[in-house]
Amino acid sequence: MRPGSLLLPVLGLFLLTAPSLRAQSNTECLECHGDTTLTTETPTGQQRSLFIDKKIFAGSVHGDMDCIDCHADIQELPHEEKLQKVQCGTCHEDEQAALDVGVHGKALREHSPDAPTCAQCHGTHDILPADSSGSRVSKAHQAETCGSCHANPEIVARNNIPIKNPVALYEKSIHGRLVAGGNMQAAICSDCHGAHDIRPATDPKAPIFKLNVPLTCSKCHEKEYKDYSISVHATSLAAGAADAPVCTNCHGEHDILRPENPQAPTSGIHVATEVCSPCHASQRLAQKYGFSTQRVKAYRDSYHGLALRGGKVAVANCGSCHGVHDILPSSDPRSSINPANLTRTCGKCHPNATANFSKGKVHLVEGEKETEIVKYIRSIYIGLIIVVIGFMFFHNLIDFIAKVKQTRIERYHASK
Template sequence: MRLRSAFALLLAACLLATTVLAQKPAAPAVPKPPTSDDCLACHGDPSATGANGRSIAVSADKFGDSIHGQSGLACVGCHADLAKTTDFPHAEKLAPVSCATCHDGPAAKYDTSVHAQARRASPTSVAAACKDCHGTHDIRPASDPDSPTHHLNLPATCGRCHGNADIIRRGRIAIGDVVTEFQDSIHGQALSKSGLMVAPDCKDCHHAHDIRRKSDPASPVFRTTVPATCGKCHEGVERRYLTGVHGEALGKGRPDAPVCVTCHTAHRIQRTEGATWKAQVLAECGSCHPESIRTYRDTFHGQETQLGFLRVAACADCHGAHDIFAKSDVRSTVSPARLVSTCRKCHAGANDSFVKYDPHADRRNYARDPWLFYASKFMEALLIGVFAFFGIHTTLWASRAVKPGETRSSRPDDGPRSEE
């Protein structure tokens, strides 16, 4: 839509320009602006350089293939200051091209972006301007597979800065090299490997022109807006999330309520079927639920997953993923009413007695299970008792034992043998 309106605007601008020019063909005071051919007389030479030695060549073919070339825009359409110049060759330094002349909509959005803010704050900023993403003479529409802003090419385009260590440092981009992370994520793989046009690229979460910081409430990646942003594609998941305890907490404005990226990360999103994810999500859940992860690690499921055997239950296998409810809620998979069927997912034949096993048992917690507490104390006493007694016994024996080559009866200090 944006592109189409931009295109229409452009066409209108061109039309207006040609009409104006056509209506006043022989105004003697106004010099005739140079045509593109005039410009190419010099700039068409591939070896043309400016005073500083930099190439000033413009490829007529590339420009001709570009959206502006295709639509018949002349050089002076963008390099507006040259329209009134009569003295050629013109000055070395030209006025910056203003895309906003035609593309006022995208430009207005861009002005609110973090890129524009950075450029306003510092004239030497490395933040992206129009041409950094769209190109200059070779601008193509985003629908063109060769365009740097095409859906499948955008991550690499953003990566020219956001994957560049030098620019990340100079631009003080706190999040670092996100593009490399994104490329390995399920979204990145879906784009680059599977070529899925429905998979999101950068702009689907961050927008194209009005990219804002995640701390900006107007940003689509602002914490409380994240579920809606992900929900644009994952609508079913968003709906389930909003009914669960995490979504409910977010709705109540709790600052610690997790949103999608809290568990899935923003740029390193993985397949949830895999063992890697299962191992990782334990740490994610544990970062907010440290007691639960500690007691989980103390029991069989947690011990096995710690060893990397991930066929056993991890958090989501029992508690669910997006629509997690409190144990007291009948909708919860771990509510007394549903526990048997939940355990049966792995343990065929599980019954009411079976589900009395506590997957988060805590041997140190008397109130949770007194028998386990006492069993633990008994085992501690047994271990300490046995090792203390035999530790002393062995140490004493070692200090008394016969040295190699020496027989007991030859030891002078043995004393008389006891008579039984």
């Protein structure tokens, strides 16, 4: 026999028998982890199951992988009781990089006990594709997954999260109701906040940063974004007016409702008081941007405002005249309140409106110059009030004097 002829068989036998070098198969792992009674004790003294369902794992996205692909520190069986944390970023580099720049990645680096791990959001041995209906991060289940932390009052309080119960608000919103009804095109948490690179609203790179909100909403609401982008609000915001409203200032955030819903701030009965007035009746904003704070009051005191306050729903509100997303100044020829367009605007409610119908001022504020015709009508109206009330007073006075005289005469005759 030649020297070295036994080298390969011996080396092969060594590799097969050396526990520190032998790869472990899933079958070997499941000899223990296939036991439904296998548990371990957590640091808090609770029992945690170590059972892995072979069928569920096989149907997961990692079903064709070996256990040691993730649990890379296992070198022999039985393995150490405490294993290293699985490093998902080894395979998912882009997702890990995105996570690192977000609020969750920061919390993980700071060793916050509330920081969510990959497993808390995606699962462990049962991970499914995000577009699978059974996935924890799917359209149908993502709000519930996020709510495991964001609906926990203790976690919210410990981490000073500004929105106390966003999941409950979302579930009542139009987006939440649509998803619950099976419409998987409606927005979920990650559509607005992002997935792995979730940033605070104060971060200029966050999709929910004020300047980015219109673009974020445009992913679904393209037409509304197009209209908004030409409006006085959008152009003011682009010019540096940080107080100019974006989508969430008017519609809300997690609790967005359809405008047809009477509880919505953008509904006809609330839009003037809950949406427009916080800005247009603000003394601070009026002084800063040079507009009158009396516009809202003038509307409330007008026929339309009084009718609305009296309970009439089918009456003109701010949006009826100024538009909704495409609000423009009256000097803009495209504006619905441009003098050339007023007849058409009024005609939406008043079909027989003529050019004369729309000549009078709508938001007439005390101290502003009136048109001649309005001044003339006002003078006649005040004169009529004085004459009518004066005549009534004079008539009642004469009647009172006559009755007093009659009473005295009757008493005089009765005494004789």
